[in-house]
Amino acid sequence: MALAEFAGIQPGASVLDVGCGPGALAGELVRRLGAPLVSAVDPSQPFVDACRARLLGVEAALASADELPFGDDTFDIVLSQLVVNFMRDARAGVREMTRVARPGAIVASCVWDYAGEMTLLRAFWEAAREVDPERAAAADEGVVMPWCGEGELAELWCGVGLRDVRFGALRVSAPYAGFEDLWSPFLAGVAPSGAFCRSLDETRRAALRERLRRRLGVGDDPFELHARAWAVAGTVVSDDDSRRH
Ligand SMILES: C[S@@+](CC[C@H](N)C(=O)[O-])C[C@H]1O[C@@H](n2cnc3c(N)ncnc32)[C@H](O)[C@@H]1O
Numbered sequence: 001m002a003l004a005e006f007a008g009i010q011p012g013a014s015v016l017d018v019g020c021g022p023g024a025l026a027g028e029l030v031r032r033l034g035a036p037l038v039s040a041v042d043p044s045q046p047f048v049d050a051c052r053a054r055l056l057g058v059e060a061a062l063a064s065a066d067e068l069p070f071g072d073d074t075f076d077i078v079l080s081q082l083v084v085n086f087m088r089d090a091r092a093g094v095r096e097m098t099r100v101a102r103p104g105a106i107v108a109s110c111v112w113d114y115a116g117e118m119t120l121l122r123a124f125w126e127a128a129r130e131v132d133p134e135r136a137a138a139a140d141e142g143v144v145m146p147w148c149g150e151g152e153l154a155e156l157w158c159g160v161g162l163r164d165v166r167f168g169a170l171r172v173s174a175p176y177a178g179f180e181d182l183w184s185p186f187l188a189g190v191a192p193s194g195a196f197c198r199s200l201d202e203t204r205r206a207a208l209r210e211r212l213r214r215r216l217g218v219g220d221d222p223f224e225l226h227a228r229a230w231a232v233a234g235t236v237v238s239d240d241d242s243r244r245h
Contacts, residue, residue, distance in 0.1 A: 002170040003081050004028050006231045007108035013037065013076035018065045018097055019083030023051035023058075029079075030055050039075070041068060065093030070100040077101070080109045082229070084153065085145040095160045103238035107162055109153060110170055110231040115142035116150075117228035119216075120174075120182070124193050127211035131204050139196050153232035162234025170229045178220040179213050 003025060009015065009032060017026045020040035029038045035057030042048050043064040051060040063069050065080065065087055078097045087093040097107050112118045121141055128136035137143070147153055154167040176182045189198040197205060213219070 003110050015077040016075045018080040020051050021047050023054045025081040068096050068100050073102045074100045076105050078107045084109050084147050085111050101236045105236045108233035110229040111148045113228040114145045114148045119225045123215040131208045157232050157234040163237050165234040167232050170231045173224045173226045175224050
């Protein structure tokens with residue numbers, strides 16, 4: 001997976017996945033490192049349960065990024081994938097991720113480029129603005145999500161004292177069996193886009209569905225969509241090093 005590559009995970013490293021959700025990234029970490037070296041936290045109990053059920057042997061705990069249940073200097077790598085923009089206090093969250101990482105460890109994250117090259121959500125919010133302009137403009141993740149502009153994560157990383165900060169773009173693609181495969185998760189109400197979709201009356205929801213389908217130019221045949229995420233990685237310095245700078 002792209003973030004694991006970007007962070008430069010080496011065999012034998014102990015890794016914490018912050019905001020693991022049901023375990024997409026943690027699963028990749030288990031494949032690379034083995035379950036005993038992987039820990040994961042999420043503030044949502046259903047996600048922690050799903051992660052535990054899916055990844056036997058992974059230590060998965062209920063916790064928020066700004067209050068991690070681990071001692072100082074515990075991990076070789078601390079990651080969070082598509083999470084920083086959901087943290088109520090991202091500076092506190094990243095400071096805490098840094099605290100539990102050893103001197104020399106890597107702290108790395110990525111967030112969707114919601115306002116730019118995130119094809120699915122850009123098409124969704126542009127279609128939504130045609131159906132319910134005011135409410136869509138107020139909920140559009142490209143407008144409301146913090147830390148998702150180019151370079152913003154790097155500022156956050158430098159601001160908490162991480163060194164040798166690298167910033168870059170990760171490009172990913174997702175396959176769909178057909179338009180229905182893409183549309184049905186919106187109806188479950190997950191994420192701001194799903195919540196917006198669910199809040200519409202039936203007529204407007206049907207209009208949104210049709211406008212989204214037309215914007216994407218897809219039908220019942222399989223297709224792929226591309227997206228860009230912004231990624232950042234920085235190195236933890238020891239207290240002695242930080243005093244010298
Ligand atoms: C978009 S999901 C990403 C899940 C997973 N990292 C992945 O890549 O599939 C965002 C996750 O962030 C979690 N989250 C929200 N606020 C958080 C916080 N303050 N600290 C840690 N995780 C948080 C949510 O519970 C959710 O699992």
